[in-house]
Amino acid sequence: MTAAQWLDLALGVLTVAGLGAITLVSRSFFMLPEREWQLPQWLQRGLRYAPLAALMAVLGPELLMREGEFLRTFADARLPAALAAMAAHAWKRSMLLTISVGMAVYLPLHMGLGW
Amino acid sequence: MSEADPASSRPVAWRDLPGEPEFRRGILAMAPTALGISAWGLVTGVAMAKSGMGTAMAIFMALVAYAGSAQLAVLPLLAAGSPIWVIWLTATCVNLRFVIFSTLWRRYFGLLPLKRRCTIGYFSGDVTFVVFQQRFPEQRPGPGREAFFWGASMTNWLAWQVPCVTGIFLADVIPVSWGLGFAGVVALLAMACSMLQGRIQAMSAVVAAGAAVAAYALPLKLNILVGIAAAVAMGLVAETLFPPRSRVVQRTDVTPSPKEPRP
Numbered sequence: 001m002t003a004a005q006w007l008d009l010a011l012g013v014l015t016v017a018g019l020g021a022i023t024l025v026s027r028s029f030f031m032l033p034e035r036e037w038q039l040p041q042w043l044q045r046g047l048r049y050a051p052l053a054a055l056m057a058v059l060g061p062e063l064l065m066r067e068g069e070f071l072r073t074f075a076d077a078r079l080p081a082a083l084a085a086m087a088a089h090a091w092k093r094s095m096l097l098t099i100s101v102g103m104a105v106y107l108p109l110h111m112g113l114g115w
Numbered sequence: 116m117s118e119a120d121p122a123s124s125r126p127v128a129w130r131d132l133p134g135e136p137e138f139r140r141g142i143l144a145m146a147p148t149a150l151g152i153s154a155w156g157l158v159t160g161v162a163m164a165k166s167g168m169g170t171a172m173a174i175f176m177a178l179v180a181y182a183g184s185a186q187l188a189v190l191p192l193l194a195a196g197s198p199i200w201v202i203w204l205t206a207t208c209v210n211l212r213f214v215i216f217s218t219l220w221r222r223y224f225g226l227l228p229l230k231r232r233c234t235i236g237y238f239s240g241d242v243t244f245v246v247f248q249q250r251f252p253e254q255r256p257g258p259g260r261e262a263f264f265w266g267a268s269m270t271n272w273l274a275w276q277v278p279c280v281t282g283i284f285l286a287d288v289i290p291v292s293w294g295l296g297f298a299g300v301v302a303l304l305a306m307a308c309s310m311l312q313g314r315i316q317a318m319s320a321v322v323a324a325g326a327a328v329a330a331y332a333l334p335l336k337l338n339i340l341v342g343i344a345a346a347v348a349m350g351l352v353a354e355t356l357f358p359p360r361s362r363v364v365q366r367t368d369v370t371p372s373p374k375e376p377r378p
Contacts, residue, residue: 011199012168012172013175014199015193015199015202015203016172016175016176016179016180017179018199018202018203018206019176019179019180019182019185019186019189019202019203019206020179020180020181022180022182022185022203022206022207022210023180023181023182023185023206023210023237024233024236024237026207026210026211026213026214026217027210027213027214027216027217027236027237027239028217028232028233028235028236028237029213029214029217029236030214030217030218030220030221031217031220031221031224031225031232031233031235031236032229032232032233034229039218042351045350045351045354046347046348046350046351047215047218047219047347048350049316049319049346049347049349049350050215050216050219050343050346050347051216051219051241051244051245051248051310052307052310052311052316052319052320052323052346053319053320053322053323053342053343053345053346053347054212054215054216054241054323054339054342054343055241055245055303055306055307055310056307056320056321056323056324056327056342056346057212057323057324057326057327057338057339057340057341057342057343057346058184058303058327058339059300059303059304059307059324060323060324060325060326060327060328060342061327061328061331061338062300062303063300063304063324064324064328065328065331068331068332070328077294078297078300081297081301082300082301082304085301085304085305086304086308089304089305089308089309090308093309094147095147095148095302095305095306095309096147096150098301098304098305098308099147099150099151099298099301099302099305102297102298102301102304102305103297103298103301106294106297106301107293107294110293110294110297111292111293111294
């Protein structure tokens, strides 16, 4: 390998190692301090809403947007699939069934009709 | 956390894990969602291979970074040869929601030694937290929690990494146009449905999704943080506006099952 290739490789390894460190530090962040500490009471109460909110914040754009724009049509396989999945979940509360029903509605509409 | 027993400050021994009932419970709790996570991992692996970073580097990245959304976010930056600090800043912003999760993990694992806390942090994810919180709704240290965590997290790791590496190798064969990645979205949706309890939480969930859509144009996936902040604010405001009757979470707190005197 030439010197330039070595440099490229080293930079790539450094970049990825940094990404690993970012994963470690961000996910451990508030577990790092040894000393006992408390968040303010109101924030502790408020954070109860955070886990579900995080899922919903990821889901919202995944279900309602296409290429950075709000959906302009109902002819999108994701909408009926999401509704069917939610109905399946309300009915049986089974994760496996929910995913299966969602995909069973999604795949034919997406692949067959191009929705 | 001050009055907890000393056992909560002792990390679980790795060799004891397979025999722990909570370890198996963690595996079983994670198993149904693993399907969706696997589909997502596969699609991410394909995307990494197609970005032209090379097979070895893609595998190295999958194994070290272990962060699906961050990996996807930095792909175009890597391909464009962006400076390293831009790549790191992007990954940090995408990971910020886990900083919020770490305050919650601390309530369970704050008494463990630093090294173990970091190991737990590295392997934790949002789906893992949801599954974990459903098993242990009371956010405090106690027996079985770490074993359950490792059962769920190791399942999550395998369900993500095996398909991801498979996707890197089989990038040319796997049909991305089928939209298999949508299985991951449906899995998240099912998770979200199972967490819903009470009107206030439902409202804050809708606000989170709406705010994240509205703020989508923000760079670095910061719309997710906007969604979380809006949902937390919505929850707090609604709690003060509506009578406690509509607060399911609070109601369950004040009705412990009466203790029967043992004969």
